Each structure stands twice: as C-alpha cells, then as structure tokens.
Amino acid sequence: MGATERWPQAPAAGTEAAMEILLIIRFCCNCTYALLYKPIDRVTRSTLVLHDLLKHTPVDHPDYPLLQDALRISQNFLSSINEDIDPRRTAVTTPKGETRQLVKDGFLVEVSESSRKLRHVFLFTDVLLCAKLKKTSAGKHQQYDCKWYIPLADLVFPSPEESEASPQVHPFPDHELEDMKMKISALKSEIQKEKANKGQSRAIERLKKKMFENEFLLLLNSPTIPFRIHNRNGKSYLFLLSSDYERSEWREAIQKLQKKDLQAFVLSSVELQVLTGSCFKLRTVHNIPVTSNKDDDESPGLYGFLHVIVHSAKGFKQSANLYCTLEVDSFGYFVSKAKTRVFRDTTEPKWDEEFEIELEGSQSLRILCYEKCYDKSKVNKDNNEIVDKIMGKGQIQLDPQTVETKNWHTDVIEMNGIKVEFSMKFTSRDTSLKRTPSKKQTGVFGVKISVVTKRERSKVPYIVRQCVEEVEKRGIEEVGIYRISGVATDIQALKAVFDANNKDILLMLSDMDINAIAGTLKLYFRELPEPLLTDRLYPAFMEGIALSDPAAKENCMMHLLRTLPDPNLITFLFLLEHLKRVAEKEPINKMSLHNLATVFGPTLLRPSEVESKAHLTSAADIWSHDVMAQVQVLLYYLQHPPISFAELKRNTLYFSTDV
Numbered sequence: 001m002g003a004t005e006r007w008p009q010a011p012a013a014g015t016e017a018a019m020e021i022l023l024i025i026r027f028c029c030n031c032t033y034a035l036l037y038k039p040i041d042r043v044t045r046s047t048l049v050l051h052d053l054l055k056h057t058p059v060d061h062p063d064y065p066l067l068q069d070a071l072r073i074s075q076n077f078l079s080s081i082n083e084d085i086d087p088r089r090t091a092v093t094t095p096k097g098e099t100r101q102l103v104k105d106g107f108l109v110e111v112s113e114s115s116r117k118l119r120h121v122f123l124f125t126d127v128l129l130c131a132k133l134k135k136t137s138a139g140k141h142q143q144y145d146c147k148w149y150i151p152l153a154d155l156v157f158p159s160p161e162e163s164e165a166s167p168q169v170h171p172f173p174d175h176e177l178e179d180m181k182m183k184i185s186a187l188k189s190e191i192q193k194e195k196a197n198k199g200q201s202r203a204i205e206r207l208k209k210k211m212f213e214n215e216f217l218l219l220l221n222s223p224t225i226p227f228r229i230h231n232r233n234g235k236s237y238l239f240l241l242s243s244d245y246e247r248s249e250w251r252e253a254i255q256k257l258q259k260k261d262l263q264a265f266v267l268s269s270v271e272l273q274v275l276t277g278s279c280f281k282l283r284t285v286h287n288i289p290v291t292s293n294k295d296d297d298e299s300p301g302l303y304g305f306l307h308v309i310v311h312s313a314k315g316f317k318q319s320a321n322l323y324c325t326l327e328v329d330s331f332g333y334f335v336s337k338a339k340t341r342v343f344r345d346t347t348e349p350k351w352d353e354e355f356e357i358e359l360e361g362s363q364s365l366r367i368l369c370y371e372k373c374y375d376k377s378k379v380n381k382d383n384n385e386i387v388d389k390i391m392g393k394g395q396i397q398l399d400p401q402t403v404e405t406k407n408w409h410t411d412v413i414e415m416n417g418i419k420v421e422f423s424m425k426f427t428s429r430d431t432s433l434k435r436t437p438s439k440k441q442t443g444v445f446g447v448k449i450s451v452v453t454k455r456e457r458s459k460v461p462y463i464v465r466q467c468v469e470e471v472e473k474r475g476i477e478e479v480g481i482y483r484i485s486g487v488a489t490d491i492q493a494l495k496a497v498f499d500a501n502n503k504d505i506l507l508m509l510s511d512m513d514i515n516a517i518a519g520t521l522k523l524y525f526r527e528l529p530e531p532l533l534t535d536r537l538y539p540a541f542m543e544g545i546a547l548s549d550p551a552a553k554e555n556c557m558m559h560l561l562r563t564l565p566d567p568n569l570i571t572f573l574f575l576l577e578h579l580k581r582v583a584e585k586e587p588i589n590k591m592s593l594h595n596l597a598t599v600f601g602p603t604l605l606r607p608s609e610v611e612s613k614a615h616l617t618s619a620a621d622i623w624s625h626d627v628m629a630q631v632q633v634l635l636y637y638l639q640h641p642p643i644s645f646a647e648l649k650r651n652t653l654y655f656s657t658d659v
Helices: 016-055 064-085 174-196 201-221 244-258 269-282 449-456 462-474 488-500 505-511 514-526 538-545 550-563 566-584 593-604 609-615 619-639 645-650
Strands: 102-112 115-124 127-133 144-151 225-231 236-241 302-314 320-330 333-339 343-346 350-362 364-371 389-397 409-415 418-428
Touching (some): 102 269, 115 201, 115 269, 174 201, 174 593, 174 619, 236 244, 244 333, 333 350, 514 593, 538 619, 593 619
Antiparallel strands (some): 102 115, 127 144, 302 418, 320 333, 320 364, 409 418
C-alpha cells in the first residue's frame, strides 16, 4: 500500500488551523515517500528493465557484458536491503536474555536408528537444532518438534579416520531409484495431459499427490555423501547429502560461527520450546525441495546437453595440485558429471578442457575446485576414497534465455577469493540426437556399422574393441567410468585418429585419459547413422518392454534381438558383456547395471526423427515418454543371463522374422 493511501481524510468541517495541519501531514508523507520508498522503488523497476533488456540482447552484442554487470549490482543491492529488513532474520531472545539469529536452514536426510528420516535443520549463531514438522489437525498452527540440538561450542567434526567406528552407509538400490524416476516422469506427463484437456481439478490433485510421494521417496533415498557431526559430550549424528557442495556449505557455515567466543550451555525445556517454536516463522526454506512444490509457471529446467569449457583459475595463495568438478541438478538432487585433470604445483591452473554434460530438467550448474591429496592415510572409510580439500565452490542458474544460444557464453564464477573462468553453450535434446551420416565412407564415425565391419573384415568394429580393451585394462575401477565426461578435445583427437586409421592409435590410447576413451566409445554409438538397435525395431522394443507377462516379454525381447542385422547384434552382445564386467566392480567404480543402462540406453536405442516429431511435443516429453523406457530395455538385457549369438540364431527357425 502506498503512502498516499494512508493519508488522513479531510474533515467535513473544521478550522483553518486543522486544514493547515492536514496539509503539513500530507507534505511530510510525500517527503517520507520520496526519500525512503522512491529510490528503492526505482532500483526495483530498473532491475526488471535490465532483466528484460538482457533477454532481448544477443550474447555477442558489445553491451551484453555491461548489462550483466548492471543487473548483478542491482540484484545484490536489493538482496542486501531485503536481508536487512527480512523479519526472519530478526534475533530470537531466550528467557535468559540471550540473543541468537538464524544463519542457515534446510532439509537434510538423517540416518537414525538404521533408517533414513527427513529433518529440517536450523543453524543459529550458537546452536544447531534438528527438528521435524509436527502433524497437526487442519486449521491449527503448524509447529516443529525438536529431535536434538548441539551448542556450537560442543560441536566437532570427526576426521575421516574416526568415521570407521561409525555405522556404515548402505546406498539405496539403483533399480528402485530408477523405478521412482520412471513413475515421477509418467505422472508429470499425466498431469500435463489432464491440464491440456482441462481435466477435473480433483484428478490433477490426486496425480500431484502421487508424484509428491514418489519425489519424497527419491529425495529421501538418493543421497549417499556422509556428513557426520559429533557432540563432544556424547552422541554422534549422521546426515546423508547428495553433493559435496552441500556438505562443504554446512561445514563452512558452522566453522565460521565457531571462530567467535562461544560458550557451552544447556537449554531448559522452556527455552527449548521457545527456540523450537520460533523456527516456523524464522525458516527461510519453506518447502521440501521437490518439483511438486514448484509453481506451474516455474521453469521445468533444461533437457539436452550442456557444453562447458573450464578455462582457468586465479586467486590461490600458494601452489597446489588443483582440479575442478562439475555438478548439475537432476530430479531434485545434484550429480557429479565431469572432472578436469589435476594441474600440478601451480597457483594459476589452465585446464582449457571441454565437457559435454547431459541435462535432465536441470536448472543449476555447480563448479567445485579441489586440492588433490595424495596421502593414502587420509582415506574416508565411508566410501574408501581419499579425501581431497575443497578450495572453493560456486553455483550459477541455467537461465534458458542466456544458455540457449548457438554461441559460447563466457563467465567468471567467484568462490572464496578464487575466480574460475568458464564458457558454456546448450544443445537441446532434439537437436543433439539428430544423426548426420558421414559423407566420407572411409572413416568409422557416422558410417553404417555394416560398412565398417565389412571393410575391416571383422565382426565388431575395431574402435569398439580397442576402447573396450583399454577400459577393461586400466579404467574398470575408475569411479564413475562412462558417467564422468571426458575432455571434449581429447575425444575429438581420438575420433580423428580412428577416422584416419592412424598407425599410432594404440600408443595414443595408452597415454589418453580413460574418461576420454570411454567418451569416444559413447560418441561412436551416438554418431551412428541410425542407433545400434535400429530405427525400424524401435516401436517394437518400446512395446516389448511394456509387457507385464514375463514369458511373453522374454519371447518378444529375444525375438527382437534375432531380428537385428548380424553386425548390430554381435556388437551389441559384445558391449553387453563388457558392461556386465564393469558392473562387477561396482563397489569400487560406483557404476551399477542401472547406472550403465542410464548412460548407454538412450544412445543405443532412440526414436527416429520422424517418430519423435509425430509423438512428442517438447524436450521434457522426450525424457518422460522415451528415455526411461530406453534405459529399461538395456537394463533388461544387462540383467539377463548370458545371451549367445549362436543360440539366438539357432532358434531363428522357430520364430517368424516379422515384427
């Protein structure tokens, strides 16, 4: 409400003095409004104007960086104003007269009594409080129930070595997580259909409720990164987070507060009740971070491929062995997608490494900078990995207006005094999945698999055999093999030597980073003129995997393999056995059959462009309708007992070849 709406009304009758007083009051109100409200109001309007200008200004326009800087300054100013006047940041006073402020809060998964429980954790200036929302009858004011608290003066972080005595973290089965994702995607599609057909609100609400239940389960069961805290006077507590980023944020926030002169204390039941009661009003994170809680007009995120070049970093005070990792959000939690090489003994690493990252409804990109530790005594017993030190971390929003351009967008992200320069561009899924046959029939990329095997006089293309052999020789225990992106320039170099049939291929393979070799194999299958499991059979694979009767599904899925051309079938079976061997090392490489099916399924099996245009309306639909089914097809064969080419062909006589 503006100041003018609160002016006193002119009296029906009165003296001249009364009228003068009224004029003075109005004048004072006008001055107050002009001095206090107008400047901030102008900044707010300017911010909106700048945002609109950026939307309609080409990235390569000379004024674009200036507009970006102006928008950043304007937004930072408004954030500081809002933080100063935000009532949630006001101090809480306990009965003893102590004052404390809420510094940070969020939903974390706690492992308690061997089960996972979602908690709302509140970090105050002198205490960490773990609570859960009480179930109350409709209409009643909601409150939190305190599960435990630790004064920050008594809070310590156990070392990786000390975590050995703590209960071990057992990851949730991958196939169950994939099932949840499939259900969520299917429910999203149903909701969109209901809305498009103007369905009943009750039906939409029922679907939203089901989606929330599945998203909640996924949020509860997907985190695996342990975050342990200990009360020096007693009990330890274990949280599971989805990313090293969150763990670092919580640890840094607590350690910053612990630098102050804090005193240990015990809260009485009344004091604890007052503090817990204040949490509902003070909280800054209101809803569980699932898409069900998002407004309909919020961005659904990006589906496709994000190309990121990590150029360099500055701001390190002393030489170190440095590398960066890239994370993107997927289904409400973050996943590590790429890692640069370690740049040794430097204060100014220059990686200049390009990565291609698949996005599944992603809205944020995170960059974390680490110092590599080579001390084998510092092994985290939770995951059997050496603990590297985080030097800095930063996050940027993937704004479709900014990212969806043909040109590279270069930016600098600041993190704890460190500046990392990077570039990125986005390719939508429908664009990236277009297959362009090679004009040259002499190479291997973009050339029909039958042409390559006939030319080589081989059953399986040489490139597939060599990449598989190298991965099994020195990459089968690499954490995230096939999931972590290789450097794009290395992959392109390997592509060139395979296309040229260079005699130095083997030497180059032995020296190349293993993730680049894994990436080259994925690229080969992705650039085939048609997917390995063929365009013609795609609809039949989709129908076969949807069958509910096990015997009927078995007959159909085996029959479809028999129908493949021999070079495709032999290569598929060769790859299948390789991926099974990779999955046998899951305790070390963290790649299960389900992880591998997720990586390779959409590459080996996808609809033709004609079919995509006929059935799908958006990039999000592509993921929800098809990709999950593609994953399930490959997973079916990966979980199947060994499949023999000779046995399949022997049975061909008993089946029709028509599909």
